[in-house]
Amino acid sequence: MMNFLSFFLLVVQTHSVTPVIHTLQYFTTACSQVPNFPEYVEVGYVDEVEMSYYDSNIRKAESKQDWMNKITAEDPNYWQRQTEKKVFRQHVSKDNNEILKKRFNQTGGVHTFQVMSGCEWNDETDEVKGWQQHSYDGEDFISLDMKTWTWTAAKQQAFPSKLELDQDIFALDYNKYYYTELCPSYLMKYVEYGKKVLMRTELPEVFLLQKTPSSPVSCMATGFYPDRADLFWRKDGEQILEDVEHGELLPNHDGTFQMSVELKVEVTAEVEGKYECVFQLSGIKEDLVTKLERRSILSNASHEAVKQINHTIPTGNVSVTATLAVLAVVVLLAAPIIIIFIIKRRRSRQAQYDSAAGDDGNELSERREG
Incomplete structure (x- = not known):
């Protein structure tokens, strides 16, 4: 199975001169006992450009691009709703860390719990693809197979999650809907908002x-x-x-x-x-x-x-944003990865679906069971 670092580099390093493939990606990091680092961070990217940010210190979802604020014209409560969902997930992710510590017989120390999810859209063929990969402490844990819509466990400790998630018909149906329809539709909308920036060309x-x-x-x-x-x-x-x-x-x-x-x-x-x-x-x-x-x-x-x-020439070690620089600290402490939101359900299934159906998919892992 491709690990998080390999996958991330593959996404970032793809530079063949081909039809434009746009991407919408979300990276979350939940960590414990990491000095001077928020216990929860969630960052959204469109075409590798940071467009949204939240962490447990500021406790507020923020736009990182002026063009992303266009969404409030049609959805005035968008950022308030995003803040509420991220605050909820922040608490759930803390519970998840404790669950995984027990599964791995850990009592303390630095631990990270992350997820990378998103979709891509080919603007010439309209083909769409999605991914959701999870890891714990720098190693693959579980991922969603978008062809069979079943979960693949990379660790023995992930099998309880796989068995339960594979039986969660509601969550699987939502994933199908999100990755084939909702995520691409938001991606197209964001690309339209930021086309002057995202579709520009600059020679070196x-x-x-x-x-x-x-x-x-x-x-x-x-x-x-x-x-x-x-x-x-x-x-x-x-x-x-x-x-x-x-x-x-x-x-x-x-x-x-x-x-x-x-x-x-x-x-x-x-x-x-x-x-x-x-x-x-x-x-x-x-x-x-x-x-x-x-x-x-x-x-x-x-x-x-x-x-x-x-x-x-800026050095190759300079990150795109201060966010990536901060995440690099976690990479050094616990190795780069994608993570798992193995989450306790705290809402009824129908209420979750109603809440998520009109959103940008940031709550993808909110249906994960511990």
């Missing part, structure tokens, strides 16, 4: 970097948007696959992205002009081409050049 600055004359030449593109892009080396017009190493797609602090690709080559007069770094961005027909020439390479030998590029 491209730099050739080399630590020493014998080091690989790194081609770095930074400041582009969206993340559906490709970066590769060509020689004599043909793409090179050997002696090439691709770096990760990384977020910049301003919401744009950066990526790099290294080429193992000795830069001599004979090879100058034969190699070129090519950047391609979805929606832009023309390639951005940078020829390999010694005079174009920035190296450690050029202090001013390195100083300039350090101001130009």
Whole structure:
């Protein structure tokens, strides 16, 4: 089974130049005994852009984008209702942590309980897909199979949850409705709200970097948007696959992205002009081409050049938002993951369905049984 970190990187690093696939994702983290960190955090993203936030310290659901406030024109109580639901889930998640501690024979220490759920929509084919994956203390726990609509337990301790959840016909029916209809409909609505931001295109600055004359030449593109892009080396017009190493797609602090690709080559007069770094961005027909020439390479030998590029290019460790930076603390403490809301029912099933049917699906795990 794909773990949370692998899944998250797959989502973030997908950058082939293909039809636009939009995503709506929710990440929640419930933790215990983590110093200087809220015991509950819930963050929503549209196309990797943070659009909503809640934590147990502020106890208020907030919009993180001006365009998300458009929803109050048709639903004035939207944010108030979101706050109430998140406060409820905050208390339920605390109970869940205690349940899981007992299942794993734990008495104390740092523990995290998280969930990643969402859907994607192909704006050309209208195909939709969904996911709901859960983990505890950095390891897969249970996930929902969207083909069979049954639960898959990754741990022995998850089997009691699987047996009960598979028998919860109401919750399974709601999941089918949410992932095939409700989630995509909200995703389309949010994309329409934020299309000026989400559908924009920004070309990058491209730099050739080399630590020493014998080091690989790194081609770095930074400041582009969206993340559906490709970066590769060509020689004599043909793409090179050997002696090439691709770096990760990384977020910049301003919401744009950066990526790099290294080429193992000795830069001599004979090879100058034969190699070129090519950047391609979805929606832009023309390639951005940078020829390999010694005079174009920035190296450690050029202090001013390195100083300039350090101001130009944010480091790959900078998170998209302060939220991700905070979540990184939990990652270090308990490993990255997706989590499980194994939840005690506190409302009647019909009342839950009525409450959720008109919403954005943030209460997906509210029907989980401990």
